[in-house]
Amino acid sequence: MKPFSLFFIFWVIVSGTIYISAFTRKDFPEDFVFGAGTAAYQWEGAFDEDGKTHSVWDTTSHCSNGSNGDIACDGYHKYKEDVKLMVQMGLEAFKFSISWPRLIPSGRGAINPKGLLFYKNLIKELRIYGIEPHVTLYHYDLPQCLEDEYKGWMNRKIIEDFTAFADVCFREFGEDVKLWTTINDAPIFAIGAYGQGIQFGHCNFTRNSCTETYVAGHNILLAHASASNLYKLKYKIKQRGSIGFIIYGFGLSPYTNSKDDEIATQRAQVFLYDWMLKPLIFGEYPDEMKRTVGSRLPVFSKEESEKVKGSSDFVGIIHYQTVYATNQPGPSLFPSLNKCFSTDMGVYLMIDGNSASFEVDLNPCGLERDLEYLKLSYNNTPIYILENGLPLKHDSTLQDTPRVEYMQAYIGAVLNAIKNGSDTRGYFVWSMIDLYELLAGYVSTYGLYYVNFSDPGRKRSPKLSSSWYTGFLNGMIDVASQDNIQLQRNLSSSSSL
Template identity: 60%
Template sequence: MDCVVSLIITISLALHFPGSCSHVYSRSDFPEGFAFGAGTSAYQWEGAAAEDGRKPSVWDTFVHSRNLDNGDVACDGYHKYKEDVQLMVETGLDAFKFSISWSRLIPNGRGPVNPKGLQFYKNFIQELVTHGIEPHATLFHYDLPQALEDDYGGWLNRTIVKDFTAYADVCFREFGNHVKFWTTLNEANIFTIGSYNDGITGPGRCSGNCKSGNSSTEPYIVGHNLLLAHASASRLYRQKYKDMQGGSVALSLYAIGFSPLTTSKDDEIATQRARDFYLGWMLEPLTFGDYPHVMRRTVGSRLPHFSEEESELVKGSSDFIGIIHYLAANVTNTKPYFPGYADFYSDTGITLSYTCNITTSQCAVTPWALEGVLEYIKQSYGNPPVYILENGKSMKGDFQLQEKDTPRIDYLHVYIGAVLNAVRNGSDTRGYFVWSLMDVFELLGGYSPRYGLYYVNFSDSRLTRSPKLSAHWYSAFIKGDTTFRVSQGISQLQSNFSSSSL
């Protein structure tokens, strides 16, 4: 980035909210120690799907059985990790979020550790730490070893709690001297809905057009087992490793910004019900030890119960909350509708109007929705520490359009500005991670949606990485140089872009 710094002055952020004046701010306005990072995940970045002892995960099975794009090669991060860490260094990242492939580390899900998989993660983590980048490790990002799915049904079976805890134990023991931030489960709520209610993510179970599944019961069974597995791993860390390693363990959740469609009382009540079902489903047990009352009343016997011991295990088991945010939605109250069976959506009794085309990943820019999520968590759940572990914008188009990605810059500066507003209003938010460091295999869209700060040429066997304008912008912001208004800053970045490189 040195040659870029010599050519440009870093931009600050001009934040535009409806009805408000724009203002300029810089990194220095954030609290000391606030982390700015980026992320990827194992299946989306690593590739090397059949190399060095790795065995299939449910995601390998899911995409191959449906003849979809796959992560067999992805970005080939398994071989190119040193090059990618260098990109992180040049960008100036404080931290990097990644996930560990359970089926690379313990190929059968339980039993022997794969020495080559173990060495890869040790090397990668050491590379991060050596270059001053804080590792944020996720243990599970949609990719359960297929062996466990075949053996006993994976997350549907309580046996998973023991196996996940044993897997976490290996990770804590082997990597915990360097990794201080652990996320057990990535966006546990939406993983559950996508995989066991809708059937659109692995293992692809549902009551509709799926080969097997029960959308009436399985999402709640899986959600319950996820919470117990997280809490068990968290307890293990506190009992065995925390005093020695000094790290923290958390759960991450997908947080939609909900607003009532109208000013009617019914829509206001429905909006709270949406928050309870989508966010409170996991946050209520983590904070108070049980599910929201509205879920108990509506779902009834299909919603599992915590024993007194389990309630105490889950309550307080998350040292911080990881938040993943992309969407806003307007909420309308609807009468319960049961088309032969109940599922998660009919249980909520609401209709959502998204400000986003989920199929194309093209979303409206609604930074106030993220600010609202952070304010809601502050007010409703005791203001826990929060890290925004994913937020970003997808763009399509050719290489030239991808490089000059000013809409992504516009997106990032207003969302980071929304985070700053929330922090100034008392939210204990401590970090912000852009999704994603580079273009990766996207779980719902394959290689078409591109979220990366760096362009990856998937048509080139070398998988060449190239910085987009947003990479220069994010680097300049993180490094906190002199600020000026964003219109001026983007113009100057564009004029210098072709003659500079990170």
């Protein structure tokens, strides 16, 4: 490279005013939506205010002296401030969940007027500024009273109660909400919450994970179908919205080029994707799961199969990292969560070939593989990427360059998938601001905005990633290719010498 050219590229990068073009916001379909997300327990705080009762998440987070979501980001009191941040960023949509025990404190029956008013005001505030609300009905915060009464998702009574809760939400908010999802990350919720050790709603409680994981998963599917069919029969024509279901996408890849690892990857797809997607699209569990799990896997009646089949207008995908599948014994993701499910699956899952933790890597090809698999296996059903982001240590450093590089790479992967025919319709960064995280508490966070959790006022500060997303959404940034990102790194290193 000529010295002048090298200097010019260095100046371009440092000045931040010119970018080498790879793609822009305009390269996406006109109706494609970009957003960011939160969830009720992780964002709202106000855990015992204005008539809200405890959820199972409240109970479990108070089992030890560790962190909890009692205050979290205090979104319950600061939602208008957060909406202003979304407006400044140019956010097109906001994904959030509705706290069941805040809206219906007894789990069924009377509506809490203050809880209802909060969500109406939040949705109104979003609509005023042209931000599309994307509402998740259930993000792990079952009213504790229902867990105490009948063991929550282990009992078919949950189907009726969840449908009644959904009915209230559709009736009260549906005129302004056009995108609904029923249950967040359903397969992983069933695997994790109904695995081993501490569970949602219990401080010391061990479940029979060899059976209860599949029972909970079955009831989740039936509850989703019940709420979805209610929406389509009672509200859809008038409100003109869509309703979907969320799974976790692992970006599965064989650990080696061997035939055995290819087979292991296919088997992992069956247990992690097809377990719930095949009933949703085709009405039945995968044959391989029926053979392996046997009588522990519940059976759909003919009527139930027809209700579940076709009950999702779209599938929501949560994706953070690529996972490698092998049949060779080694450290794996699931035994600590659910040893029996891992044994049934018969596959060892690893990150970077040696890690057994939910770390995140920069490997956007995994997301493309997910989208290609869903396109080919499930009639190219519409897709929304509802969570995608990078966790970093929570500190006051606002220069989160790795997160910017991550977002560039994964948004580019989504565009590649669309160009290859995937009917992907939206992308949501997790998370809009720093939250109380399910596994990490406040140790590592995903936010585009920093939250000072030591400050009683929970001050928000923009990170570099929020500025980058602002520029991208407003058409001021042409995203550089990964080669150029690496060049930026190299030149930055050279400039510091």
